[in-house]
Amino acid sequence: xxxxxxxxxxxxxxxxxxxxxxxxxxxxxxxxxxxxxxxxxxxxxxxxxxxxxxxxxxxxxxxxxxxxxxxxxxxxxxxxxxxxxxxxxxxxxxxxxxxxxxxxxxxxxxxxxxxxxxxxxxxxxxxxxxxxxxxxxxxxxxxxxxxxxxxxxxxxxxxxxxxxxxxxxxxx
Amino acid sequence: xxxxxxxxxxxxxxxxxxxxxxxxxxxxxxxxxxxxxxxxxxxxxxxxxxxxxxxxxxxxxxxxxxxxxxxxxxxxxxxxxxxxxxxxxxxxxxxxxxxxxxxxxxxxxxxxxxxxxxxxxxxxxxxxxxxxxxxxxxxxxxxxxxxxxxxxxxxxxxxxxxxxxxxxxxxxxxxxxxxxxxxxxxxxxxxxxxxxxxxxxxxxxxxxxxxxxxxxxxxxxxxxxxxxxxxxxxxxxxxxxxxxxxxxxxxxxxxxxxxxxxxxxxxxxxxxxxxxxxxxxxxxxxxxxxxxxxxxxxxxxxxxxxxxxxxxxxxxxxxxxxxxxxxxxxxxxxxxxxxxxxxxxxxxxxxxxxxxxxxxxxxxxxxxxxxxxxxxxxxxxxxxxxxxxxxxxxxxxxxxxxxxxxxxx
Numbered sequence: 001x002x003x004x005x006x007x008x009x010x011x012x013x014x015x016x017x018x019x020x021x022x023x024x025x026x027x028x029x030x031x032x033x034x035x036x037x038x039x040x041x042x043x044x045x046x047x048x049x050x051x052x053x054x055x056x057x058x059x060x061x062x063x064x065x066x067x068x069x070x071x072x073x074x075x076x077x078x079x080x081x082x083x084x085x086x087x088x089x090x091x092x093x094x095x096x097x098x099x100x101x102x103x104x105x106x107x108x109x110x111x112x113x114x115x116x117x118x119x120x121x122x123x124x125x126x127x128x129x130x131x132x133x134x135x136x137x138x139x140x141x142x143x144x145x146x147x148x149x150x151x152x153x154x155x156x157x158x159x160x161x162x163x164x165x166x167x168x169x170x171x172x
Numbered sequence: 173x174x175x176x177x178x179x180x181x182x183x184x185x186x187x188x189x190x191x192x193x194x195x196x197x198x199x200x201x202x203x204x205x206x207x208x209x210x211x212x213x214x215x216x217x218x219x220x221x222x223x224x225x226x227x228x229x230x231x232x233x234x235x236x237x238x239x240x241x242x243x244x245x246x247x248x249x250x251x252x253x254x255x256x257x258x259x260x261x262x263x264x265x266x267x268x269x270x271x272x273x274x275x276x277x278x279x280x281x282x283x284x285x286x287x288x289x290x291x292x293x294x295x296x297x298x299x300x301x302x303x304x305x306x307x308x309x310x311x312x313x314x315x316x317x318x319x320x321x322x323x324x325x326x327x328x329x330x331x332x333x334x335x336x337x338x339x340x341x342x343x344x345x346x347x348x349x350x351x352x353x354x355x356x357x358x359x360x361x362x363x364x365x366x367x368x369x370x371x372x373x374x375x376x377x378x379x380x381x382x383x384x385x386x387x388x389x390x391x392x393x394x395x396x397x398x399x400x401x402x403x404x405x406x407x408x409x410x411x412x413x414x415x416x417x418x419x420x421x422x423x424x425x426x427x428x429x430x431x432x433x434x435x436x437x438x439x440x441x442x443x444x445x446x447x448x449x450x451x452x453x454x455x456x457x458x459x460x461x462x463x464x465x466x467x468x469x470x471x472x473x474x475x476x477x478x479x480x481x482x483x484x485x486x487x488x489x490x491x492x493x494x495x496x497x498x499x500x501x502x503x504x505x506x507x508x509x510x511x512x513x514x515x516x517x518x519x520x521x522x523x524x525x526x527x528x529x530x531x532x533x534x535x536x537x538x539x540x541x542x543x544x545x546x547x548x549x550x551x552x553x554x555x556x557x558x559x560x561x562x563x564x565x566x567x568x569x570x571x572x573x574x575x576x577x578x579x580x581x
Contacts, residue, residue: 027269027514056396059515059526061541078515078528078543082396082410085417089515110399113551121233136226136580145234152238 003051003084005030011052015045022091031089039075039092040102046079046090047107054079054088057104060114062122064096066148072096073122077104094124096147103129121146191219194562198227202566204301205576209553209565216561221554225547229580236540240505241267241341241481244540249335251544252578255294255521256336257286257326262518265420266527267341270514271481278466278473279343280422284459285356286329286338287421287518288452292363293322294521295403295445295452296370298573302442303374305570306383311373318366321359328352342482343475353460360457367449375446381439388556388568389437398555399548402523404572407444408436414519425462426455438564438571480507505535522546522573544578 008030012020020042022033034042046054059078066072071093080087094101103126104111115126116135123144126132134141143150197208208224232247239247248259261283268275275283296319300312323333328351330338339345374380390400395408405412413430415423431447433440466473475482479498488495501507511533517526523545532538549572556572557565 026512029515031513057399058517058524059528059541059543061528063530063539076528078526082412082417087515108399109394109397109551110548113547114399117547134226136229138226145231152234 003086008052008088029087029089033091036092036094036101043104043107053081053083056080056082057108057110060111062118062124064122064147070095073099073124075101075124099124100127102127105129204570205574207576207579218557218560218562218565221557223553225579228576232581233540236537239536246337249337250577252520252575253334254297254575255290257290257338258520259525260336260338261287262525263527264339264341265518266516266529269516270512270529270531273342273476273478275343275476276473277422278463279475281459281462282344282348283421285456288456289322289325291452291521292449293319295449299442299445301570302567305567306380311370314366314370318363325352325355328355340482342478347472347474364453371446383567384439384442385437387438387560387564388571389435390552390556391436395436398552401545403444403448404441404549407433407440409434414517414524420518426458428455438567441571508533508535520545542581544581546574546578550574550579
């Protein structure tokens, strides 16, 4: 019998209980979150478990939610079980003052550069990463450009106000 | 004599140093793109290497946060620019998934034709460049002519060649013209012969095999751990193909084989790509036959009915009120995108090309992340070339199909 989203959810709750939460199924993809301290335990469990077998890290990136205090940064893992051909999305949230998350690069070699990219653009500090330095931007850069606090366009241009893009802003 | 020696100031410890440092790139003809490798060489053998990327980073993910969906298509062109249509289609399909748009079958089949042409264009470049780096220029010249023909087909469909911006959310900007189909028929008729000739030149060529067999090899396990996808993963023996594992654009309607290798070396990557070109040809033939089955009004269908996102034809914009309104709203980016979070992947020419799109209900994506296959697998380059000869490392680089545009986003 092939693996289903319900079964994955059940296994995770059995193993970790309460802390694993926020289960969602968007467009058929199971998504959940956990406290950031648990990220490695969960990734390792998903990797090792004979039934779950999530051994392929498809993608790793971050998202910035500046208004969500204490949870400003989300690190998002997309995992793939290639045997049963099922994907899942796993998120950990961290505050922006201490954006420390354990590195997954020991488990997945592919996480190395993806974490460097995430550090480069969002400033997520991956603890234990072998070579956490900027990868796409110049080393001298002193900010994390994909955070929402760094707007794209010249701020003096009113035609580029947020109101023009359907989310608040200064123009009434 | 001794007076002279005093003028040369060598860095501390440099006399005792046993290895040579070589900067390969950022601009070197053999890297076929802008990225740097700092190699430590012992004679001609690579002891260790360090990769530096980011020379053509263009902040695509940041740009995308201030653009309506349709304006992001040209950004995707510039990822893997050897097969732009694949990126474009991947993006359209991602948007359609978020917006719950069902595309008509004919659109799916036309897209399959374009996507497989793009795959052939990409693979033929990659494989012939492997030949060039091994010292055989002839094959490159043979197949280039047919990439030109593929580009002419794109041109006939969308008006441009390299950065295509082809198609729209919901379908194509216009129906395929008769000339497009004629050019496609010409390609299907003539390319197999050339591909056969190309294979005759290389596949069992003693010199070529000596250069490729056993170099740049990776095991299936390491390849998976490094996040390899596409032909590079299949060459290592893992039959993972997004077209089969998560069919999109009606790929389930086609019969094709997913070729796999077993050693994961340069030679297997070359063979897998060659075989994929044959499979792509077969898919295009099947798709073309299916397209021909649509008669009358059905043969005029080239987009889904989604006025909110599909730019209306210019003629209608000038004559119909609704079309004018939609045109204005789309161009001004005034259409709100429904809230949602979607990950969608397509089988790009060099691996799984993923789009992670988050919408907060605004008019532009809240966050868009591209899963760029070659950014992920290029990490393995150091491991692949450790202990290898410098000249083999060059072939390994070209057979991995690294595209700087995709690497740096």
